[in-house]
Amino acid sequence: MKENKPTLTEKLIAQAPNPDVHIIPGSTAEMVYREKKARSKTEHLWNVPDMFKSVGMIIAATLLGHGFWKLGMSEANIIMVYILGVLITAVITTHQIYSLIASVVSVIVFNFFFTEPRYTLTAYEKDYPITFITMFIAAFLTGSLAIRLKRQAKQAAQAAYRTKILFDTNQLLEGVREREEIVTVTATQLMKLMNRDMLISLAENDALEPPKFFSVSGETDCVEYLTENERAVAFWVYKNNKHAGATTDTLSDAKCLYLSIRTSNAVYGVVGIVIQDKPLDAFENSILLSILGECALALENEKNAREKAEAALVAQKEQLRANLLRSISHDLRTPLTSISGNASNLLSNGEKFDAETKQQLYSDIYDDSMWLINLVENLLSVTRIEEGQLNIRMQVESLDEIITEALQHISRKKVEHRIVFRTSEDFILVKADARLIVQVIINIVDNAIKYTQKNSEIVITTKKKQDKALVCIADNGPGIPDDRKASVFEMFYSGAKSIADSRRSLGLGLPLCKSIVTAHGGKLELTDNTPQGAIFTFSLPTEEVDLVE
Amino acid sequence: MNKTLILIVEDDRPVQNLMTTTLKAHDYRYLTAANGEAAILEVSSHNPDIVLLDLGLPDMDGIEVIKKIRTWSNVPIIIISARSEDSDKVEALDAGADDYLTKPFSVEELLARLRVTERRLAAGQGEQQTASSVFVNGKLRVDYSAGCAYLEGEELHLTPIEYKLLCLLSKNVGKVLTHTFITQNIWGHSWENDVASLRVFMATLRKKLEQNSDSVQYIQTHVGVGYRMLKVE
Numbered sequence: 123m124k125e126n127k128p129t130l131t132e133k134l135i136a137q138a139p140n141p142d143v144h145i146i147p148g149s150t151a152e153m154v155y156r157e158k159k160a161r162s163k164t165e166h167l168w169n170v171p172d173m174f175k176s177v178g179m180i181i182a183a184t185l186l187g188h189g190f191w192k193l194g195m196s197e198a199n200i201i202m203v204y205i206l207g208v209l210i211t212a213v214i215t216t217h218q219i220y221s222l223i224a225s226v227v228s229v230i231v232f233n234f235f236f237t238e239p240r241y242t243l244t245a246y247e248k249d250y251p252i253t254f255i256t257m258f259i260a261a262f263l264t265g266s267l268a269i270r271l272k273r274q275a276k277q278a279a280q281a282a283y284r285t286k287i288l289f290d291t292n293q294l295l296e297g298v299r300e301r302e303e304i305v306t307v308t309a310t311q312l313m314k315l316m317n318r319d320m321l322i323s324l325a326e327n328d329a330l331e332p333p334k335f336f337s338v339s340g341e342t343d344c345v346e347y348l349t350e351n352e353r354a355v356a357f358w359v360y361k362n363n364k365h366a367g368a369t370t371d372t373l374s375d376a377k378c379l380y381l382s383i384r385t386s387n388a389v390y391g392v393v394g395i396v397i398q399d400k401p402l403d404a405f406e407n408s409i410l411l412s413i414l415g416e417c418a419l420a421l422e423n424e425k426n427a428r429e430k431a432e433a434a435l436v437a438q439k440e441q442l443r444a445n446l447l448r449s450i451s452h453d454l455r456t457p458l459t460s461i462s463g464n465a466s467n468l469l470s471n472g473e474k475f476d477a478e479t480k481q482q483l484y485s486d487i488y489d490d491s492m493w494l495i496n497l498v499e500n501l502l503s504v505t506r507i508e509e510g511q512l513n514i515r516m517q518v519e520s521l522d523e524i525i526t527e528a529l530q531h532i533s534r535k536k537v538e539h540r541i542v543f544r545t546s547e548d549f550i551l552v553k554a555d556a557r558l559i560v561q562v563i564i565n566i567v568d569n570a571i572k573y574t575q576k577n578s579e580i581v582i583t584t585k586k587k588q589d590k591a592l593v594c595i596a597d598n599g600p601g602i603p604d605d606r607k608a609s610v611f612e613m614f615y616s617g618a619k620s621i622a623d624s625r626r627s628l629g630l631g632l633p634l635c636k637s638i639v640t641a642h643g644g645k646l647e648l649t650d651n652t653p654q655g656a657i658f659t660f661s662l663p664t665e666e667v668d669l670v671e
Numbered sequence: 672m673n674k675t676l677i678l679i680v681e682d683d684r685p686v687q688n689l690m691t692t693t694l695k696a697h698d699y700r701y702l703t704a705a706n707g708e709a710a711i712l713e714v715s716s717h718n719p720d721i722v723l724l725d726l727g728l729p730d731m732d733g734i735e736v737i738k739k740i741r742t743w744s745n746v747p748i749i750i751i752s753a754r755s756e757d758s759d760k761v762e763a764l765d766a767g768a769d770d771y772l773t774k775p776f777s778v779e780e781l782l783a784r785l786r787v788t789e790r791r792l793a794a795g796q797g798e799q800q801t802a803s804s805v806f807v808n809g810k811l812r813v814d815y816s817a818g819c820a821y822l823e824g825e826e827l828h829l830t831p832i833e834y835k836l837l838c839l840l841s842k843n844v845g846k847v848l849t850h851t852f853i854t855q856n857i858w859g860h861s862w863e864n865d866v867a868s869l870r871v872f873m874a875t876l877r878k879k880l881e882q883n884s885d886s887v888q889y890i891q892t893h894v895g896v897g898y899r900m901l902k903v904e
Binding site for chain 1: 866867868873874875894
């Protein structure tokens with residue numbers, strides 16, 4: 123009864139519903155790998171050109187030695203020729219083994235051709251063994267020294283090249299400030315060095331951003347490197363801060379080799395190198411690590427700079443808030459004095475005032491309290507803006523509705539001005555926080571009322587321009603001179619002192635409007651009206667809507 | 672002589688005084704309560720015609736008060752909230768409140784809201800209105816059984832959604848309906864896209880209802896809250 127009795131595997135699957143399967147290579151696989159590795163080394167060691175070179179050198183040395191012998195020169199010269207041969211062998215071949223063998227063969231060949239009895243491997247004279255040993259040691263040491271020198275020269279050249287690339291990278295990275303640029307520079311340098319395609323994804327908020335693909339050939343098709351599997355490997359590398367992927371023992375079926383871009387403190391991203399059956403050699407590997415280190419440092423610097431800028435912004439906001447508070451507590455006193463004073467007069471001496479005086483007092487109390495109400499509205503908006511995006515609730519709103527709502531809140535002085543709203547033919551939907559935009563319109567219109575004469579006309583128009591909605595609020599008052607245009611958006615600036623109301627201007631309205639509009643990704647601009655007056659125009663992002671039927 | 676009985680629930684003495692003075696000056700009868708407990712007691716014992724309810728009460732949440740009252744009474748409730756309680760306002764409307772006033776409010780505004788509510792009470796004892804098959808509001812006439820709407824005797828050409836909206840608004844005339852309430856009733860869910868669509872349909876419906884700019888306004892927008900159909904003479 124198979125259905126009733128689950129197998130062990132089924133039980134296991136039930137116990138762990140999402141198992142990760144890791145296949146750990148057994149001994150066979152390991153052996154195959156080792157064998158391959160060993161063979162490749164041997165092939166490398168015994169290559170045909172090197173063998174020809176070595177044999178050729180010995181033949182050449184023997185021929186030259188024979189010539190010397192014919193000329194009757196001493197054995198010492200012939201020995202020198204052989205040592206020279208070994209030295210040259212060491213220089214022109216790739217491995218020390220050639221010079222070792224060449225040394226041994228030289229001694230044997232010398233013995234064979236040039237010692238009595240000739241053409242045998244025996245030697246009569248007693249001091250020959252000493253000669254042979256000395257010759258061997260001299261040949262071998264010279265060869266070894268030559269090889270070491272060659273290796274050092276090569277290393278020095280490599281080191282110089284590596285230093286140059288690193289230095290270039292360093293310099294280039296120093297010049298850039300943006301994350302994207304840092305990534306591009308790093309990738310360019312790595313491509314220059316290794317001539318391979320690669321992917322780089324940076325980390326943000328504990329997750330990897332989608333990778334950027336860099337190709338040597340300028341190709342952009344990288345779908346095969348963007349599979350779930352590749353992304354998972356990259357993420358594993360990010361989480362575990364270890365390299366993985368192709369040519370490593372971890373998740374080696376990936377197409378790329380993934381390494382983390384890290385400093386000692388944190389991992390800033392992951393780089394994926396396209397391997398395509400060509401593993402990295404040790405040199406590539408070490409320089410890759412150095413450049414990634416540089417890149418990580420640059421990213422760390424960038425992050426630190428960003429944090430510093432944020433801190434500075436916070437400090438600046440704090441300063442602004444302090445200024446605001448000081449300015450408010452000062453400016454609150456004036457209307458409060460007027461309200462409480464007038465009310466107290468009415469309470470204690472109410473009967474002594476004539477009707478007209480009383481009317482004046484009531485109206486003063488009303489005006490001052492309205493001013494306070496407006497101030498409170500603005501302050502609330504300021505705090506919401508300052509607390510950042512969280513408190514801005516962007517919704518799809520109808521622009522007409524917002525403007526109509528705002529016009530209902532315009533202070534009662536509007537009876538002395540004509541306010542006209544001309545709506546656009548198009549029905550405009552905007553993405554905005556309605557309350558804040560209402561506040562923007564109220565402030566601009568109130569401002570226009572405050573700084574223009576009675577019977578001025580204030581015209582509000584809306585317009586759709588590409589993906590922006592424009593709201594224009596134009597008046598035909600005295601306008602704003604060019605030299606003051608910039609300062610109207612500064613906090614605590616209030617216009618010409620000649621206007622009676624200006625003592626009640628906190629200079630908060632327009633700067634607030636500007637920051638609200640900016641927070642919506644729009645722009646608030648001030649231009650001149652013809653023949654006179656000012657036009658405030660602000661833009662808001664529009665929204666298209668798929669109607670739900 | 673106005674005989675509407677109004678219950679004022681407000682814990683702040685000056686604001687309470689302001690309201691009582693205003694009501695007295697306009698010949699309303701009124702009761703006061705300074706907290707939620709007292710408010711519920713007053714509603715059950717005196718059966719007021721309209722309740723003015725401050726959301727920020729010392730003893731309990733204003734929304735709780737609405738829910739309690741709504742368990743047995745359909746008395747119109749007008750919420751009074753401070754500006755910072757914007758989301759509470761929507762919550763309170765969804766809980767069953769009819770209208771809202773934002774502090775600071777003007778005396779005219781308060782009186783206007785009361786008149787709107789009174790008109791609704793007078794026009795039709797709400798329930799009867801919704802039960803009948805024809806709704807009349809000024810020049811607007813909606814015949815629910817025929818599924819048609821007329822303005823000045825002329826049939827309005829409405830899309831199905833517009834007609835549904837019009838019915839929803841007319842059946843709740845005088846009441847502020849929140850975006851969530853409307854979208855729930857029209858589409859059965861309330862996603863962001865629905866609210867956006869709602870604005871579009873509301874704009875087209877309004878265009879058809881208020882063809883010339885000097886004609887009466889039937890639908891009122893409450894930014895950030897919702898819409899309401901006004902009862903017109």
